[in-house]
Amino acid sequence: MQTVRTVLTLIMFLLLAVDVDADMYQNIAKDGSMLFSNLPSSGAKVIVREKRASHKGAIRTTKNRNVCSGNYNDIAEAKAKKHNVDPKLVKAVIKAESNWNPSAVSNKGAVGMMQLMPKTANDMGVCNPLDAEENIEGGTKYLRYLLDKFNGNMALALAAYNAGPARVEKTGGVPSIPETMDYVKRVMSDYSGGNYVYAGRITRIRTLVLKDGSMLYTNAFNSSRSYSTN
Secondary structure (H helix, E strand, C coil), rough: CCHHHHHHHHHHHHHHHCCCCCCEEEECCCCCCEEEEEECCCCCCCEECCCCCCCCCCEEHHHHHHHCCHHHHHHHHHHHHHHCCCCHHHHHHHHHHCCCCCCCECCCCCCCCCCCCCHHHCCCCCCCCHHHHHHHHHHHHHHHHHHCCCCCCHHHHHHHHHCCHHHHHHCCCCCCCHHHHHHHHHHHHHHCCCCCCCCCCCCCCCEEEEECCCCCEEEECCCCCCCCCC
């Protein structure tokens, strides 16, 4: 049976080669492998109906797609609840990874809404990473795994999502990789609704409700300290 990586390589070739309105079809070969094509064939089913934007970049995404649709938002909410992950975090990751584009394919081989790499998709039981619901299911499940692995440390879990858990374990913190550091900052800022600055090794991010009802996100929490918005 062909590996998921081989299949995704075919997908990338087709997606990068076609910059016009085109459907994407999925078929199952006799050996059980998945085949993707922009040409219809007997028994094939349409999995993508999307217009490509003809521009270069790490992720090919539909022009001006910066707001999640109600359907995708509902899926993200449901998967977050299923895997006990904060929905805001799942949505922040989706925004940073693909800007809510289910057809996004990176130049490194990551696919779909939550930009799953072939091995990750396979490990999380994702058969069709271009299917939005399957992709969000796999990405949220993986995010839950990383949060558990790093004892609820959100920054480390996000760093592992971007750079891989092995690098985070080796470093003992957020790796000094510009892309990863920027990724953690962007996701955390979007998640918290404000600016986030990484300053060294981060512990668990806590959410506090202040006296005036506003929310405070901090990695420096002391139960004996009185917090104020003044």
